[in-house]
Amino acid sequence: MRAAGAQRGRVKRARLADVDPSLIRPALAGLVPYEPGKPVEEVQRELGLERVVKLASNEGPYGPFPAALEAIERATLELNRYPDGGAYRLGQALAERYGVRFEEITVCAGADAIIGYLSLATLGPGDEAVTGWPSFPSYVLDPLKVGGTPVRVPLERGRFDLEAILAAVTPRTKLVFIAAPNNPTGTTNTRAELDAYFAAVPPHVLTVLDQAYFEYVDDPDYPDGIAEYAKAGRRVLVLRTFSKIFGLAGLRVGYGVGSEEVVTAIAKVRRAFDVASVGQEAALASLGDHGEIERRRIANREAMALLTQTIRGAGLDFAGPAVGNFLFVEVGDDAETMHGALLRKGVVVRPLGPFGAPDALRITAGTPEEIDFLSKTLSDVVPAFR
Incomplete structure (x- = not known):
């Protein structure tokens, strides 16, 4: 029998001992933890749905490369061993790929981890980190965690306003975060705009150019x-x-x-064994498969065209041109309510309040079958919001 007070499979239990409030640093007082998109299994369990399509987290819709799957299987035989803390083989392969020195490569548990480690290594109380907004929450949250001061510069027509970002730089600015393309809007700056920015940014500033979606972009005006x-x-x-x-x-x-x-500074604050051995081996096996990258780039181009057609067909607006694998769909004050309505029908999309855009939803380009399911769901849901 389920214990009294249990909900959704969770049993109510007594609290552990509280701690003295002074234990937690004041810099964390106003922070709201990052909320990832809900897993498919959780949505199915909570809502009793047979089919759920997740289009919330900008993941690729396909699994690891074939060579990566083989590498994962081999790596599981050594899971009793700690991983290579320096990610030596992967770092060497990346250095060779890009023609840089091994000492100029940092490998961490996701690009997001690098943002956190860099903030820890460079920012102190009162130091500033400038970024466009709305954008990826870590550009704001990670500086706040260490007592830094994030400076948010409004986007211009859905894109980073690089001239305004330069104007926001002060002697206290240490970092500038530029997302190209920007998450959540999917837009990016031109080569000429970025060239002009780098020619003008003061020398005391380190710019973090986040190209997480680099492989998807096929615009010739998009810089490497x-x-x-x-x-x-x-x-x-x-x-x-x-x-x-x-x-x-x-x-x-x-x-x-x-x-x-x-x-080197990142290495001083990074966890000793940051990237699991399975991840290192899978990444290393994926690097040389240019044919698979191209196949997925073409599949994404087709999926984005289908997603664009679907969103337009539903009578919704979106930011553009979008060059990644997602759309920033502008739905106004109904964003959170529409998110809930889609969720109850089995479509998980991303409400964007934590990204600084409470009037929008982010929708990832999935497989053709997933986008078809989205299209049918939108035709059921959107008329109620007209």
């Missing part, structure tokens, strides 16, 4: 931050990830390319 800025001598840390097109989001592997001094 490693080749065009890091290797050109700009003070920049370029972030990339294996979570998106490589299909390894569940293994958490990201990397950054930047100066040896920055990489």
